[in-house]
Amino acid sequence: MSKNDEKINFKPPSGFDIEFLPAEKRLEQFLIDTMRRVFEQYGFTPIETPAVERLEVLQAKGNQGDNIIYSINPIVAEDGDKDSDRRGLKFDQTVPLAAYIARHLNDLTFPFARYQMDMVFRGERAKKGRYRQFRQCDIDVVGRGKLSLLYDAQIPAIIAQIFDDIKIGKFLIRINNRKVLTGFFQAIAITPDQIRTCLKVVDMLDKIGEAKVKLELEKQGISATQAQEIIGFTQIKGDTDSILDQLAQTSQALGNPTDFEQGISELKTVIAGVIALGVAADKFCIDLAIARGLEYYTGTVYETTLIGYESLGSICSGGRYEELVGMFVGEKMPGVGISIGLTRLLRQLMDAKVLKPLAPSPAQVMVLNLQPELIDTYLQVSQTLRQAGINVFTGFESRPIGKQFQLADKLGIPLCVIIGEAEIANKTCGLKNLQTGTQIAIALDDLVTELLAEIAIKH
Amino acid sequence: MSKNDEKINFKPPSGFDIEFLPAEKRLEQFLIDTMRRVFEQYGFTPIETPAVERLEVLQAKGNQGDNIIYSINPIVAEDGDKDSDRRGLKFDQTVPLAAYIARHLNDLTFPFARYQMDMVFRGERAKKGRYRQFRQCDIDVVGRGKLSLLYDAQIPAIIAQIFDDIKIGKFLIRINNRKVLTGFFQAIAITPDQIRTCLKVVDMLDKIGEAKVKLELEKQGISATQAQEIIGFTQIKGDTDSILDQLAQTSQALGNPTDFEQGISELKTVIAGVIALGVAADKFCIDLAIARGLEYYTGTVYETTLIGYESLGSICSGGRYEELVGMFVGEKMPGVGISIGLTRLLRQLMDAKVLKPLAPSPAQVMVLNLQPELIDTYLQVSQTLRQAGINVFTGFESRPIGKQFQLADKLGIPLCVIIGEAEIANKTCGLKNLQTGTQIAIALDDLVTELLAEIAIKH
Numbered sequence: 001m002s003k004n005d006e007k008i009n010f011k012p013p014s015g016f017d018i019e020f021l022p023a024e025k026r027l028e029q030f031l032i033d034t035m036r037r038v039f040e041q042y043g044f045t046p047i048e049t050p051a052v053e054r055l056e057v058l059q060a061k062g063n064q065g066d067n068i069i070y071s072i073n074p075i076v077a078e079d080g081d082k083d084s085d086r087r088g089l090k091f092d093q094t095v096p097l098a099a100y101i102a103r104h105l106n107d108l109t110f111p112f113a114r115y116q117m118d119m120v121f122r123g124e125r126a127k128k129g130r131y132r133q134f135r136q137c138d139i140d141v142v143g144r145g146k147l148s149l150l151y152d153a154q155i156p157a158i159i160a161q162i163f164d165d166i167k168i169g170k171f172l173i174r175i176n177n178r179k180v181l182t183g184f185f186q187a188i189a190i191t192p193d194q195i196r197t198c199l200k201v202v203d204m205l206d207k208i209g210e211a212k213v214k215l216e217l218e219k220q221g222i223s224a225t226q227a228q229e230i231i232g233f234t235q236i237k238g239d240t241d242s243i244l245d246q247l248a249q250t251s252q253a254l255g256n257p258t259d260f261e262q263g264i265s266e267l268k269t270v271i272a273g274v275i276a277l278g279v280a281a282d283k284f285c286i287d288l289a290i291a292r293g294l295e296y297y298t299g300t301v302y303e304t305t306l307i308g309y310e311s312l313g314s315i316c317s318g319g320r321y322e323e324l325v326g327m328f329v330g331e332k333m334p335g336v337g338i339s340i341g342l343t344r345l346l347r348q349l350m351d352a353k354v355l356k357p358l359a360p361s362p363a364q365v366m367v368l369n370l371q372p373e374l375i376d377t378y379l380q381v382s383q384t385l386r387q388a389g390i391n392v393f394t395g396f397e398s399r400p401i402g403k404q405f406q407l408a409d410k411l412g413i414p415l416c417v418i419i420g421e422a423e424i425a426n427k428t429c430g431l432k433n434l435q436t437g438t439q440i441a442i443a444l445d446d447l448v449t450e451l452l453a454e455i456a457i458k459h
Numbered sequence: 460m461s462k463n464d465e466k467i468n469f470k471p472p473s474g475f476d477i478e479f480l481p482a483e484k485r486l487e488q489f490l491i492d493t494m495r496r497v498f499e500q501y502g503f504t505p506i507e508t509p510a511v512e513r514l515e516v517l518q519a520k521g522n523q524g525d526n527i528i529y530s531i532n533p534i535v536a537e538d539g540d541k542d543s544d545r546r547g548l549k550f551d552q553t554v555p556l557a558a559y560i561a562r563h564l565n566d567l568t569f570p571f572a573r574y575q576m577d578m579v580f581r582g583e584r585a586k587k588g589r590y591r592q593f594r595q596c597d598i599d600v601v602g603r604g605k606l607s608l609l610y611d612a613q614i615p616a617i618i619a620q621i622f623d624d625i626k627i628g629k630f631l632i633r634i635n636n637r638k639v640l641t642g643f644f645q646a647i648a649i650t651p652d653q654i655r656t657c658l659k660v661v662d663m664l665d666k667i668g669e670a671k672v673k674l675e676l677e678k679q680g681i682s683a684t685q686a687q688e689i690i691g692f693t694q695i696k697g698d699t700d701s702i703l704d705q706l707a708q709t710s711q712a713l714g715n716p717t718d719f720e721q722g723i724s725e726l727k728t729v730i731a732g733v734i735a736l737g738v739a740a741d742k743f744c745i746d747l748a749i750a751r752g753l754e755y756y757t758g759t760v761y762e763t764t765l766i767g768y769e770s771l772g773s774i775c776s777g778g779r780y781e782e783l784v785g786m787f788v789g790e791k792m793p794g795v796g797i798s799i800g801l802t803r804l805l806r807q808l809m810d811a812k813v814l815k816p817l818a819p820s821p822a823q824v825m826v827l828n829l830q831p832e833l834i835d836t837y838l839q840v841s842q843t844l845r846q847a848g849i850n851v852f853t854g855f856e857s858r859p860i861g862k863q864f865q866l867a868d869k870l871g872i873p874l875c876v877i878i879g880e881a882e883i884a885n886k887t888c889g890l891k892n893l894q895t896g897t898q899i900a901i902a903l904d905d906l907v908t909e910l911l912a913e914i915a916i917k918h
Binding site for chain 2 (some may be wrong): 008009010011012013016017018019020021022025031040041042043044045046047048050051052053055056061066067068069070071072073074075076086087088089093098100101102103105108109111113114118119121123132133143146148150151154157199226240262272273276277278287327360361362363369375376379380382386387389390391393396397407410413446448
C-alpha cells in the first residue's frame with residue numbers, strides 16, 4: 001500500500017521509543033489521573049506551555065541547556081519565517097514556568113500553585129532508559145517576594161498521597177535543608193567557593209559511598225579532618241525529633257552560627273507541618289545526606305526512595321529555590337516544587353513488576369453479536385448501559401461465539417452480554433463472566449443493576 | 460535576576476502562542492475529560508505516539524507534509540547522532556497511527572479502536588487563529604481486511620454525546636458517503652480523472668456558494684448541464700427517509716448504477732445504525748453537499764456545524780478510508796474516524812462566548828489563616844476535608860481576613876472556612892459563601908457534610 005516500493009523504516013528515531021501499548025498507556029493515564037486528583041486537592045491548578053520557546057528563553061538559566069536543546073526548522077524553508085534558528089524545544093518545565101509567569105504576570109494570582117504534566121525534549125546521547133522525549137510532571141508554588149515554609153511542608157504530604165494511591169509499595173521521603181548543610185560547612189571553615197563542590201560531592205553519597213566521597217572531598221582541597229566531619233554529619237541518624245536534637249547540640253557546640261541556625265529552624269518548621277498534615281512517620285525522615293545536585297535550591301530539598309528498589313534512584317525530587325522563576329520579570333519569586341520523570345519511571349516500575357499494565361480496553365462489558373438481524377437490540381442495549389456510565393464494546397462483526405469470547409478476553413473485557421432470539425422472546429439475557437467462567441440468565445430490565453454490582457465488586 | 464543584562468524576549472515564537480490561562484486550561488481539561496469519558500464508553504483505548512518520527516514515515520503519505528514538517532536538530536551537534544536530519548515533528552495523528560500499528564502489529568487486537576489527544580506541529584505560515592502547535596483529538600477504529608459499517612454509525616452518536624455533555628449549544632452532524640457522490644458523478648458521465656476535481660469543488664459549496672461552484676466546475680471542463688445536475692444533486696433536501704427515497708428514485712432513473720447503489724446502501728445502513736443508537740433526529744442529517752477535501756476518504760464522511768456559528772466551519776470532521784493506516788504493513792486496513800482540532804476550536808468557542816473559562820483554581824474551599832498559632836488546626840481540618848474528596852487551598856500567609864477573602868475570590872474559590880480561638884473553644888467554625896455573601900456558624904464535626912452538600916448544589 002505504500003507509495004514507495006522501498007521498505008520504510010517505521011521505528012521511532014533513537015531515544016524516541018517512548019510509546020506505550022494500550023494496556024501500559026492506560027496505566028500511565030491512571031498515574032496521571034491520580035497525580036492530578038491529589039494536586040488539585042491541594043489547590044494546584046493545571047497549566048501547559050508550548051513545546052517550543054525562543055532560544056534566548058531556553059538559555060536564560062545559563063549554559064545548562066545548550067547541550068540538550070533541539071532547534072526546530074521547516075524542512076522546506078519558508079520565506080519570512082523570522083523565528084528560524086531562534087526556536088528550540090523545551091528541556092524542562094521550570095524555564096517555561098518562569099516564561100509563563102512573565103507572560104501572564106497580571107492575570108495570575110499569587111501564591112501561584114500550578115501543576116504541569118506535558119512532554120519535554122532533551123538532545124542527549126541516547127542510551128538505555130534515557131529518553132530524548134519524556135513526560136515531566138512538576139508542581140510548584142511560587143510567591144511574590146515571600147512564600148510560607150508551610151508550602152514546603154505540603155510537598156511530602158502530596159508525594160505520600162500519590163504513591164499510596166497508586167499502590168507503589170513502601171517508600172521513604174527524605175527531607176533536608178540546603179542551609180543546614182551549607183551552614184554546617186561554613187561553621188567548620190569550608191571556604192565559600194568550596195561549598196558548591198561539597199554539595200555536589202555529598203550528593204553522590206548514595207551512588208559512590210562514604211570512602212569515595214571522602215577521597216573526592218580531599219581531592220577538592222578539603223582537609224581530611226573536615227572531610228571526616230562532613231561524612232560524620234551526613235550520617236547522623238534517628239527519628240526526626242532525635243535528629244533535630246542532635247542538630248541543636250551540634251549548633252550549640254559550634255557557637256550557634258546564624259546560617260546553620262536558620263537552616264535548622266526552617267527544617268523544624270517544615271517537619272512540624274508534615275506531622276500536622278498527618279503523614280505517617282514511616283513515610284518520611286530527615287536525611288542530612290540529601291544535597292541535590294542542582295545549583296538553584298536554597299532551602300528544603302526532597303528525594304524519595306522506593307524501598308527494595310533503591311537502584312532506581314530518587315523517584316520524586318525537588319526543593320525550595322529563590323531566584324529561578326522570577327528571572328524574566330526581575331522580581332524575587334521564591335518557590336518550592338517537585339518533579340517526576342514519568343515516562344522513565346513508569347517503564348522502570350513496569351520492568352521491575354512494581355506496577356502492572358491495566359486491561360488493553362477500557363470497556364467493562366462486551367455486547368455480543370449473535371444474530372446480525374438483532375443488531376438494533378444490541379445497539380439499544382449498549383446505549384442503555386452507557387447511559388448508566390458503563391463502558392461498552394459492541395461486537396459488530398459476525399463471528400462464532402467462541403471467537404467473540406476470545407476477542408473480549410484479549411481486550412481484557414471481563415463481562416459479556418449474550419442476547420439471541422430466545423432471550424428476546426422472554427426479555428432476558430445471558431451474562432457471562434470470563435474471569436470466573438460462570439454464566440447466568442437475568443431479566444433484561446435487571447441488566448444495568450447487575451452489571452453495576454459486578455463492576456463495583458471488581459473495584 | 461537574569462544572568463544577562465539585556466532584556467530577554469519571553470514571548471512564545473510566532474504561531475506557538477497557544478497557552479491558556481489557568482481558568483482556560485481547566486476548561487480545556489474539562490473538554491478533554493469529557494471526550495475521554497465518551498470515547499471510553501464506546502471502548503476506545505488511549506494511545507500516545509512520540510512527537511518525533513523519521514522523515515520517511517512523515518512523508519510516506521505523499522508530498523502532503525513537506526511544506527509543514529519541522530525537522531529537529533541539537534543546537535550543539537552531537538557526534539554519532541545518526542538520526543540528525545532524518546527526524547521531524549508529527550503534523551497529524553493519522554500517519555503516526557499507521558506507524559504505531561506497524562510497530563505493534565502483533566500486540567494489538569483488531570478491530571483496534573483508539574483515541575489520541577496529544578500535540579501536533581505544522582510549519583505553516585503563521586496567521587491569526589492558525590497555530591504551529593495544537594492539540595489534535597482523533598478517534599479511529601481500524602480493522603484488518605474488513606470493518607463493519609456500524610462503526611461508522613457509532614461516530615455520530617459519539618460526537619452528539621460529547622457536544623451535549625460540554626453544553627456547546629445546538630449543532631448538526633452532516634453525514635454523506637463519498638460513493639454516493641462519485642457514483643452519481645460516474646452515472647452522469649463525469650470522466651474518472653474529473654471526479655477528484657468535482658469532489659474538491661463540491662467541498663467548497665459552503666464557502667463560495669452555488670454560483671461560484673458552478674463556474675469552477677465549468678472551468679474544470681465539466682459541461683454546464685453536468686454542473687447544474689451536480690449542484691441540483693447536492694441540494695436535495697429533506698429528512699433522512701425522504702433523502703434516501705429521493706436517492707433511490709435518482710438511482711432508478713439512472714439505471715441503478717453499481718457504485719451509486721453501493722453508496723446509497725452504505726449510507727442507509729449507517730443512518731439506520733445512528734437511529735438505533737438513539738441520536739436525536741435534530742442532531743444529524745444527510746447532507747449530499749458534504750465531500751471532504753482529503754483524498755483518502757472512500758465512504759462515509761462527516762462534518763459538524765455549530766448552529767448560529769456557521770462561520771467557524773466544521774468543528775468535528777472525518778470519515779471512512781481504506782488504504783491509509785495499513786500503509787507500513789502492506790495490508791488492507793479499513794478505518795473510520797474523526798478529528799477535533801481542540802486548541803483552535805476552544806480559543807474560537809471562548810472568543811465567541813459559547814464556552815466560558817472555569818474558576819482559576821480547582822480548590823472548592825479555602826481554609827483561612829486567622830491566627831498563625833492555630834496553623835496545626837488549619838492543616839488538620841484541611842486534611843480531613845481532602846480525605847472526603849474536597850479540594851482545599853489552605854491560607855498560609857498571615858493577612859487581614861478581607862485580603863484572604865479577596866484571594867479566595869480571585870482564585871474562584873466559593874467557600875471559606877473560618878476558625879479562630881473562639882471557634883476552637885466551642886468546636887465550631889464559620890463557613891462563608893463568597894457568592895451569596897452569607898456566613899453561618901456550624902459544628903466542626905458537621906463541616907464535611909455541610910461542604911459536600913454545598914458543593915453538590917453547585918454542580
